[in-house]
Amino acid sequence: MGQGENKMAYSYHNFIFPFIWQLNKEKFDDIRNFFKNNGVWVDDDLIENEWSQIKTSNHSIRADGLNVNKLKYATYQYFKPAVRDAIFGGHNTDNQKEIVQSFSFNPIKEKNARYIIKKNDNEYNLKLADIKLRLYNTGVGLLVFVCENFQCKHLDDIKCINEYGRHITLPFIPDDANNSIFVDSIRVKLDQKEDETEENFRANIEAFNKSEGEEGKNNPNPNHIADFIKKILNYAAEADKKTWTFTTNKENKNQKGYWYIEPALDDRMFVMCVVNEDYQIFFNTGGRCSPFEYINALGLGRVCSEEKCPDYENFEKSLYEFIFCDPPEGCSCSFRPMRQQLIKDHVYYRWISQAYGTFYSVAAQAFTCVTNWDVGINYFRTEYYEMVCLVLAQRASIRAMQNEASELSVQMDKDDQRKEIANLQEKLIMFQNQINHYEVSSQEQAIELYDMIREIFLVNKYTGMLQEQLDGLYNVANIRQNVKFSKMGWFIAVVALFFALPSFINDFAAFPEEWKMGDNSLVEYLSISEKYWIGIIVGKFVLLFLVIAIAIWNYKKK
Structure with a gap:
């Protein structure tokens, strides 16, 4: 490990957990100040305090040669001025309240933190470079595990990391704990001694199946979120500073001293993965199908055939697994025409060529890139990461407001709901102007990728549906x-x-x-x-x- 960590990693993985924190009586400033004052989470706004300068520090140059200050400058310039407040934060005055607050988890700085994924006999020990937290004034947040892989560079290993590393709960309880869909365990290790936490999915399955039918034993919690997520959110340097507790127990919802959280999108995290390799080499499965010829055929609107790409089906299934986070030999789409159409719709074709060796794909599960171009890897880890976070915050915010609208619809028999509906309408308008930006940059790649990500997450569609839902509620309240x-x-x-x-x-x-x-x-x-x-x-x-x-x-x- 020591030799590899002075170089670029084989792959970089950001596991992003979008969640909704209870926005009822508590305000955005309350939760922001909680993290500011607990001594564990440090301010991680891109440019701290002074927006007119980028400060240098002893950590400006990373071990892999990455110049952090140059990337900060490039990332700041990449986005339009109107969008920067929603990405970088930095404002908290009487005239303009902060939209987003970014934090970095201080205890893992200068430590050998690990993100360890175990499945059957395989263990993927990733370097946990950082844990980031973003809180938005719409009542949602993003918890990001920034991981670097210095061990494995095979395609199947990268698939396993992406699929099994993003689990936060059990979507269902199988009869067999060896079910290929589930990871055995995920362990977050903050140092080499005892400061670690683990979610053992296999043990949970076995315990439930063993006690099935016995009243009150090992009952599954439908609202469960992995313990390592809750521990990170609840981590504090000193116990007496810990005045709030994050919980997934609905019994504690609305109780003083608790913040109730729930997943905003899925039962798994979203993953951003960039692989440091030429995509034609990385996707080569040993068959006679050329990755470039196959992707090029789909990009031109044709259907790939045996004549054009011999033995293409194995390659096609493998490519589908990579794009949509399926495990090796676990392609979840068996109908060939549909599989090819989905691959075609989710690949970004700008850099598909034999000269550049760069591949991008966007799906609801993951945003992936395979390239051996260092500049492209840095773009992916900075500018494109910021775009993904913004879109995930948009989609999570819409979900949070939909939840509020649903609660209001149940309470329509109360005296007058117009005030609450008007407040939600106001929140939607603020969201539209502060976070739900239709364009973030003048760069062509940014315009294309940003539109693609938003389309995959149906941001515009669900925003319109939410507006119609609120209009309907307001009309009923008026009647x-x-x-x-x-x-x-x-x-x-x-x-x-x-x-x-x-x-x-x-x-x-x-x-x-x-x-x-x-x-x-x-x-x-x-x-x-x-x-x-x-x-x-x-x-x-x-x-x-x-x-x-x-x-x-x-x-x-x-």
Whole structure:
């Protein structure tokens, strides 16, 4: 390991966990200040404090020769000014509140931290270079495990790292713990001694199957998130500084001292993977199919055939597994025309050539790159990483607001939901202007890749659906309010009649003779006070009749 870590790694893997933190009574400043003040998470905004300069430090040059300050400068210049606040943070004034706050996990600095993935007899021991945390004012966050692979460079090993390294919970409980879908365990080791945490998926499966049918034993938690994620979020340098606890237990939701979190997208993390190799060499499965010829054929809209690419099917399945994070020999699409169409739709073709040796793909599970071009690797780890984080924050924010809209729809029977709906509408508008940017850079590659990532995550589609959902809620709330105003109008009319009846009776004697019905001698001999009392009694009967009628109408409506 010592020899390899002074060079570029075989591959780099960012496992990104988008989550929703409970945004109810607690505000964005509360959770931001919690991480700022616990002594463990350090401010990781791209340019700290001063936006006019990039500060140098003793860590400006990494062991692999990466000049951090040059990359910071290039990344900052890459994005449009209107987008930088949503990517880099850095503002927290009275006039402009911060949109995003970035942190880096301090305990792993200068330590031999590891991200260890175990499946059957294979163990993938990755260097854990950093753990990053991003919090957004929409109530969502991203926890990122930045890993570097110096051990394995074979295609099947990279597939295993990408697939098994992103598990956070069990999507279902199989009868056999050897099921190829599941990782055995993931262990996060912060140093070489005892500071580590592990999620043993195999042990959880075996324990549940062994006690199946026994009441109260090893019951699975539907809201479970891997222990190593919760421990990292709850890590604090001193116990007395830890005033909040992140939990996945719904019983603690809305309780003081707890932040309830849940996955924003999937039961697994999103992975960014860049492999340091020419894609034609990396994807060579030993068959007669040329990676360039196969991808080139799909890019031109043709269907690959045995004549053009002999023995293409094995290569095609292997390529599909890499793009969509399937394990080796585990291609999840058996229908050839559909498999080819999916590969065609998810490959970025700009650099597909024999000269450049660079391959990109974007899927809902992963954003991958294979290249032996150092500049391309650095772009992927900086500019493209920032784009992916922004899109994941967009998709997670939409999901969080959809959850709020669903809760409001259940509470529509309350007195007036228009205020809560208006607050959610305001949040959506802020999201549209602050985070949901339609273009982030003037660079052609950035425009193309950003649009591709957003399309894969259906950001525009779900934003429109959310807007329609809120419009529907607001219309219903307005209708309910109009009905209440109508009832109030009836009540006011009755009250007005109540007060008008005495005057009506008092003036009865003065009516023209032809308007009078029968003998009005009784009215003539009544005093003014008696006439008012008769009016009040008649008004009460009218009011009582209307109240009974409204009560019967409401009962029948239910």
